[in-house]
Amino acid sequence: MSGVSITRLNSSAESFNQQLDELLKWEAVSDLNVNQTVAEIINQIRQHGDEALIKYTNQFDRLSVDSVEELAISPEALQAALEQISFEQKQALTEAASRIRQYHEEQKSCSWQYAELDGTILGQQVMPLDRVGVYVPGGKAAYPSSVLMNVIPAKVAGVKEVIMVVPTPDDQVNALVLAAAAIAGVDKVFRVGGAQAVAALAYGTATIPSVDKIVGPGNIYVATAKRMVFGQVGIDMIAGPSEILVVCDGKTNPDWIAMDLFSQAEHDEDAQAILISPDSSYLEAVESSINKLLPEMERAEIIRQSLSCRGALIQVADIDEAIEITNRIAPEHLELSIENPEQYLPVIRHAGAIFMGRHTPEALGDYCAGPNHVLPTSGTARFSSPLGVYDFEKRSSIINFSAKGATKAGLVASVLARGEGLTAHARSAEFRIDKQSMGE
Ligand SMILES: NC(=O)c1ccc[n+]([C@@H]2O[C@H](COP(=O)([O-])OP(=O)(O)OC[C@H]3O[C@@H](n4cnc5c(N)ncnc54)[C@H](O)[C@@H]3O)[C@@H](O)[C@H]2O)c1
Ligand SMILES: N[C@H](CO)Cc1c[nH]c[nH+]1
Numbered sequence: 001m002s003g004v005s006i007t008r009l010n011s012s013a014e015s016f017n018q019q020l021d022e023l024l025k026w027e028a029v030s031d032l033n034v035n036q037t038v039a040e041i042i043n044q045i046r047q048h049g050d051e052a053l054i055k056y057t058n059q060f061d062r063l064s065v066d067s068v069e070e071l072a073i074s075p076e077a078l079q080a081a082l083e084q085i086s087f088e089q090k091q092a093l094t095e096a097a098s099r100i101r102q103y104h105e106e107q108k109s110c111s112w113q114y115a116e117l118d119g120t121i122l123g124q125q126v127m128p129l130d131r132v133g134v135y136v137p138g139g140k141a142a143y144p145s146s147v148l149m150n151v152i153p154a155k156v157a158g159v160k161e162v163i164m165v166v167p168t169p170d171d172q173v174n175a176l177v178l179a180a181a182a183i184a185g186v187d188k189v190f191r192v193g194g195a196q197a198v199a200a201l202a203y204g205t206a207t208i209p210s211v212d213k214i215v216g217p218g219n220i221y222v223a224t225a226k227r228m229v230f231g232q233v234g235i236d237m238i239a240g241p242s243e244i245l246v247v248c249d250g251k252t253n254p255d256w257i258a259m260d261l262f263s264q265a266e267h268d269e270d271a272q273a274i275l276i277s278p279d280s281s282y283l284e285a286v287e288s289s290i291n292k293l294l295p296e297m298e299r300a301e302i303i304r305q306s307l308s309c310r311g312a313l314i315q316v317a318d319i320d321e322a323i324e325i326t327n328r329i330a331p332e333h334l335e336l337s338i339e340n341p342e343q344y345l346p347v348i349r350h351a352g353a354i355f356m357g358r359h360t361p362e363a364l365g366d367y368c369a370g371p372n373h374v375l376p377t378s379g380t381a382r383f384s385s386p387l388g389v390y391d392f393e394k395r396s397s398i399i400n401f402s403a404k405g406a407t408k409a410g411l412v413a414s415v416l417a418r419g420e421g422l423t424a425h426a427r428s429a430e431f432r433i434d435k436q437s438m439g440e
């Protein structure tokens, strides 16, 4: 295996903007073949339900089941998995779950109301979604941490029923994933994955109940299916490959930063890992660390490909310029490995999660810091937020007019409705106008 040839950019170069744009380019969920495959899978699930679900699961996950009952994982099996894992693993899952729960409790929204002087009451009622589907990826690796990150906020919001789907390729059921499901309080689990699982959750089959919203990350088939069923159900977001951007003043151990870059690069050949620093000798030191540490890594080839294609070391004039470039990139994860990172918080406008200081590696956020690890990618931090309790809540407006209030508002509505040529609207409002009270 060869070393990493990681792109070096200098913000003062004339071609910098063009080079940066090139580096950030990632074609999200647009492959025509994938679109066709996924559209066909969704169609088959809608038409043939469980029969198609069994067919695709046997085909893509290399199973040989005859009935959907074989694809359901019982609550007893979840408990058994919890007993089967080591004491250390159970403790780590429990501790992570408790920190994630505590953080998400802070996100709960409250219903509110206010009264006007004439007795009219206006407000907003917050309610949890009834039933949610959580997709847990399982093709190339198992993600118990993603079970906790997706299920706990749903349960904190008060969602009554959480249905989890996870593929078990070659019949490999991951005990940690099941144990995490038991700890997080999942209600039903089916070992199905890919577009067929998303379609089953969206439209329902005889065995899998249809849900109101589907959340959770997955590969391009999962992401494309989520995009296609949106409207039939809600979705959280379309997550692209993982990203990390580190801003460093040159005073953090270069080995630490190299490993932080690896931590996201090891997810995927398409993952993005960028380091920005004003110190050119530091960039060289991190490059040396990368090449020194890479051969030790289990997923070295994935890391090498990811850093070679979408990795970069960027030299800037100062930290202010580093922040300016960060805002352009709007990364999923931002590490501020600098002195007094707090002073830069007010000027960071776009980042999914901000890791502050030299002792806060992004990896802690992936597992147990407390905040969610499902975050906006591919620049979407410009307009979206981490997965949270708010994704599992919805709001209804409350409007309750007193007779006096209806008279006052009725006059306003009547004028506006007649201006729009909508006479039924106008007369509906006018019926509530109390002429006698108008002079009061
Ligand atoms: N953003 C996050 O928080 C987060 C967390 C964990 C994982 N991830 C990402 O999720 C992704 C997981 O991908 P994965 O593949 O390991 O698991 P996956 O569960 O998303 O996909 C596996 C499924 O893909 C389907 N599939 C595979 N090849 C297919 C084909 N040729 N045609 C139709 N369907 C096919 C199969 O049904 C299979 O069950 C990775 O990119 C990982 O980085 C993201
Ligand atoms: N970093 C991933 C989200 O970008 C989440 C994850 C799960 N396990 C490890 N990491």
Ligand SMILES: [Zn+2]
Binding pocket: 242, 263, 264, 267, 366
């Ligand atoms: Zn990660």
